[in-house]
Amino acid sequence: MSGSAIVTEVIVAFNVFVLFYFVALNSTYLVLFVISLVEVLKFVRRTFFSDYRQIMQSDMTWPISVLIPAHDEEKSIVETVRSMLMINYGELEIIVINDGSKDKTLPRLIDAYELRLMDRPYKRVIPASEIRAIYGSLAHPNLIVVDKDKGGKADALNVGINLARYPLFCSIDADSIIEDNALLRVVKPFLEKPVETVAAGGIVRIVNGCEVKDGRVTRIALSDRALPILQVVEYLRAFLTGRVGWSNIQSLLIISGAFGIYKKEEVIEVGGYTHDTDTEDLELVVRLHEHMRRKRRPYRVVFVPDPVCWTEAPETLAVLSRQRNRWHRGLLQTLWRHKRMLFNPRYGAVGLFAFPYFVAFELLGPFIETLGYLVVIASYLLGILDVHFFLMFLAVAILYGMFLSIAAVLLEELSFRRYPGWIDLTKLLAYSVIENFGYRQILSAMKVKAFWDAIRRRRAWGQMQRKGFQPAKEGTLSS
């Protein structure tokens, strides 16, 4: 058999593999969408008459320690803390951990909240860096700011856990804004099933384009720039049709670091956040799954689709690339670290469904997609490309991508309707189509590079360039 015949055979075999892979991937997406549709509608009906005021006032609602790790967050930290101070919740303490910021993060906090040095003894139940100083607020007794040497986000969160007084802690990114009732909504699973619930996360939305005043999102709108809107569509798909579905089959592997609540006792049991992964939030949730399954304890990790955390999204491809590079490296590191869970029935649905999905589709998907494009070029050069078949297949792939994005927008329209205007809806619909021509391919390429970087053991923090929140115009009404 000649060399070109062997190449042809390999390419044909790869094409058959891609066909099966494509069917499997999209069938999974479809199943997740159907589950999510049912769950989201059920959720909306359940919360139709919610009495959050009574829940807030109830003595029986669990108190929460809110942990905000901050590294060089001078542009947004004051607003983030202000949004937390104004949040509707009965009893909570806010612990900001300044992780060796070189900018004015700490001075800004000291000025804004009248901080002064204080003593606060604590048990170091999780190994973490030394603390330089602890500040208390004269104006807000439930706010403390911890200053420490730079040790990374995981280390900062571990310091926060050591200082936290309450049985639940909530991790929040320093560039995020939490909605008024978000804590009340996301704490509900802990109140419903206090023994089983170990972690719960809420939906993260993109603040670019919205107006922010006094730590509150006062007007919701989409950005004028393309990249944030593309990410809005992507986030809707990931949260509304992904995490809702995984949560329903008790296999949720990700709770966004931007907004998640955990039971402190269980997190301490597993040793807190780890320092040696790029996505400590994902790793912690997977470790909780592994720990609870191994101990054969009933547990659940819940995604609540309504609580909203607003966060700033990258506005340039360079920053987006760094962010996605870090996320994908973190995914690879986490899946590799817990590889024994793969197809292991001991870990239930997590081992049999979620883990294989994340390995086959989330981790390797971009790699296979990129390889597919290269194979198409090779096939064309070798003269074995059935152009008609290729174009039809491409049409199916693109249309299916558009269908999934539109389905996510539909879920949003059926349920939460956060973007009320016709212009925003038109933008969402248009970008559900546009994202399939370039954006997805660019993301795949970024992830392939991340794969390569992870193999070469390159690590970088994927520093986000913050613009800070867009202030509200004078006279803007609350949304």
Place this chain on the structure above:
Amino acid sequence: MQSVLIATVISIAALFLGLTLLIVFGKGWREVRDGSRRARRRALEPLVLRYAHGIDASIFSALGGVIARRDRVVVEEILLDHASRVRGVEHERLCRALDELGFVDRFLVRLKGPGWWRRAEAAEKLGLAGAKRATAPLAQALADEVPEVRLRAAKALGLVGGRAAVLPLVNALAEPNRWSTIRIADILTGMGSGVVTELMDAYPKLNDHAKLAALDIFGRIHALAAVPWLLPRLDDPAGNVRARAAHALGAIGVVDAAPALRKALDDPEWPVRAMAAKALGRIRDTGAIPALSAALRDREWWVRANAAEALRLAGRRGWMALEGMLDDDDPYARHQARQMLDLVRLRPPEKSAGAA
């Protein structure tokens, strides 16, 4: 193969277009419907309020006789909206209108319907409508298979009120869903001291978390009548019960409970010690100052923090005790004392009978 692909392309394209149209027309239809309802509401609301204020004798005459089918939703919305916000005669008139216009009957039918969401909604609306005749069906709905329906029925029973509603609600505290228990406890608390006897009678039959909720309710409604019943709970074999009983006694604030609470400061379980310290602070018991000072050296932060707070609340003698702890050998005790004295300087506690 290609024909399969063509069929797939056409199907997905049709699905995509279908969803897009669904989104666009759905939004359009919603906006038109809401706009129309707002317009009708602007027209009908003054008429309903004329009846509510007693200007018109009957809701029918206020609305000009027969209500058009399309207006029924709007009228129902107006009546429920105002009934949830007003009290007294106006509330009674609005509730009567809901009954006279047949809405209550419709809610009662829906309460037994097949859709859980409809049942939950019907229960909620019956509560807002203050429909006394719905007490028995709502009590039955407390046994519904769906927690949301049970919770809405409990809330409705709380709004409807009356003694007939108390016992089913007390029994409903045994709900397996803790969230529902919290809400039902809130509802019973809102009903005030009228629930004390039923709670004490039902207590032995309640499950563990319902017992804890019951103890909390006594504290929250400041049930003086429950104090003699609560004191023996400080010797209950269950630590949780002892802790909640201490908390309830502190919330009620009866000085007679102080000796038993001082004894509870030596309880082997720290939540009991923490709650006893908190309760003694609330009672402003100066007799407990030595024991509270000793509790500043407790191994558990909550006990130390509550003891320090109790000393702050005890007035000058408590503050002197805190100053005395500044030289203590125990660094945690010193820290608590220092922190609390800082707070005394910043925010002196309000004067009370117990403060020296």
